[in-house]
Amino acid sequence: DAGVTQSPTHLIKTRGQQVTLRCSPKSGHDTVSWYQQALGQGPQFIFQYYEEEERQRGNFPDRFSGHQFPNYSSELNVNALLLGDSALYLCASSFTGSAQETQYFGPGTRLLVL
């Protein structure tokens, strides 16, 4: 049973560029959440996708956008990259049932903006 997978594992971009990160959820999960983890900090919630729509959003600017596909996989897009966007981006998947379910995380994508 495959867990949450993310691609790419590492990425280097320059300021002003755009980036797309990808996530495939754990089998049986229908909900994907994205988090940003700066060095030495706890993860910060970016947004969550369910039924191909953004269900919740954290305090991130509109430069951060996402998408969920019919197979429940998801993309995170960041436009006009800033140096401060350098971080570990974590994807988590869960199943939206009658009660809030546990989120399981992927290995993350390390983004470096130069």
Place this chain on the structure above:
Amino acid sequence: AQKVTQAQTEISVVEKEDVTLDCVYETRDTTYYLFWYKQPPSGELVFLIRRNSFDEQNEISGRYSWNFQKSTSSFNFTITASQVVDSAVYFCALSEAGGTSYGKLTFGQGTILTVHP
């Protein structure tokens, strides 16, 4: 607003010592969920435990145990007889059940645990 505080930034112990990681949370919701995750150097967050706000029973899993006390808004994590493989960053997290916070995990700053041989 929900908030999680892990006051211990770093803890260093020698193998076989017991160690307790503290977690204090704030929430206005009466129904919420508490979690502990482990983050080894590889970066992946590994789920350890989930606790519902209406279940205050303590839990033990092997060398791990958790003490949930609503009266003090704390959810502490104890590792008994620590091992070098326990070295990692440990995060406590909170999720509220209702309203605009549904599905959002709020994490503490993390505690870096180093277990020396």
